[in-house]
Amino acid sequence: MTSKIINTDLNFNAIRITFFEKYTSFILPVILIFADYIALLVGEGVAFFLRDSIVPLFLSNFEMPDIYVYIVIPLIFLFFLHFDRMHIRRMPFWQMTEKLFKASTYAVLSIIVIMYFAGVTKEVSRIFIFLLWVFSFSSLAIVRYSLKKILNKLGLFQLPVILIGAGKTAELLLASFHQDAGLGYKVVGVIEDNPSASIKTRFPIIGTFVNAEDAIKRSGVKNVIIAAPGIGREKLLNLIHRLQPHVRKIAFVPDLFGVPVSSMELETLFNEKTVLLKVRNNLANIYNRLFKYSFDFLSSLVGFIVILPLVVLLVALIYIDSPGPVIFRHIRVGKDGKSFPCYKFRTMVPNAQDVLRSYLEANPEAREEWQRDFKLKKDPRITRVGCFLRKTSLDELPQVLNVLRGEMSLVGPRPIIREEVLRYGDYIHDYYMVRPGITGMWQVGGRNDIDYSERVKIDSWYVRNWSIWLDLVLLMKTVQVVLARKGAY
Secondary structure, eight states, X not given: OOEEEEOOXXXXXXXXXXXXXXXXXXXHHHHHHHHHHHHHHHHHHHHHHHHHHTSOTTSOOOOOOHHIIIIIHHHHHHHHHHHTTTTTOOOOHHHHHHHHHHHHHHHHHHHHHHHHHHTOGGGSOHHHHHHHHHXXXXXXXXXXXHHHHHXXXXXXXXXXXXXXXXXXXXXXXXXXXHHOXXXXXXXXXXXXXXXXXXXXXXXXXXXXXXXHHHHHHHHOOOEEEEOOTTSOHHHHHHHHHHHGGGOXXXXXXXXXXXXXXXXXXXXXXXXTTEEEEEEOOGGGOHHHHHHHHHHHHHHHHHHHHHHHHHHHHHHHHHHHHSOSOSEEEEEEEOGGGOXXXXXXXXXXXXXXXXXXXXXXXXXXXXXXXXHHHSOOSSOTTBOHHHHHHHHHTGGGTTHHHHHHTTSOEEEOSOOBOGGGHHHHGGGHHHHHTSOOEEEOHHHHTTGGGSOHHXXXXXXXXXXXXXXXXXXXHHHHHHHHHHHHTTTOO
């Protein structure tokens, strides 16, 4: 492995760019194409196995020409993956998974059409085609995630970038780069007039805003991220114009915090030399609302049947530990500001209000915590079984009934009580647009470790950026968070 050491006037720690980092834009796409090909063969193999081994015996076996197995089917998938630039773009893992899903769907539809015109559809099992779609997508997602994780851990094929700006926005970007396996960015230097002590100790400071282009030229790095949304339009334009001749790509964080960016579309107005940003309100579409409700209802119905034995067991444990009502009905505020009884397994002693009142009177610090968050980390009302239920979030299982009754959703804002409405301020209108959820962004983002004002903003962000794919991602992430028991009490 060779390395390149570059010094600048302000750089007390030399930038090191390895061979793999320097040529990652050329080598990584080849590795990804090869990995995708292997993943597709695995997906095909699983589909063949399940079709011939698990489906009823009265369905006859089928054979497919090797040219379809090893060339035609993989090439069709690879075409759609490459068409969506999946081998050269770096993006967050969940966005990558969404694009893998779409590419797999288009590929399978194309395979059906090609086989139809080739006259081989009569010989191909429909069940196999369905299984091919499911397991090809699954294999691609698993292999992509695993490969990126391994490369990140080994520090291989990371894209070297220069970060301009070292404020709060830069810290958010750095956290995202560290946590998300799909991005693979490596910050090798920072340009900032007044870098914080934290940034200084982690990255070499190679220049300031004034001499940014000289610093970029001397570094040899061809990718720049501007993380300074507050510098103003004129300074941003000037900076981009100065840097563009010396780099391949410039990314910048616009001052759009709070804007629903997930549904944003961009149109270029050439004559006016500007762009037009369009923001859709996905929840204004009646088809989206019906689809969300149908998904919630059917998933909850199936889920309730599956978890019924567990529910019976938990009912018995709750009653044995603390005799009294097993289900707790708490009045919460729902869609359009209407109140509804939110169901939970009882996790507190029957005389919970009296216990709380006495505890808060005797503990000023606990009273302050309650007034701030409406929660206590050390709550004297919680029973032994209740503590376990809360840690595992099993206390919320009865809310499946709320979903079936149309009062809640599987994913949505955190259900609040009437006293919390004033604390939402203007954001309460966002809350009223949807049904509150059993899970949501606040659970995935840290649950009870997040302060109240941040919870409100998270709820608002979810509503403004809603999509079915976002719901699916949050459901999958909720499982991960619950298993890790992060932030639950």
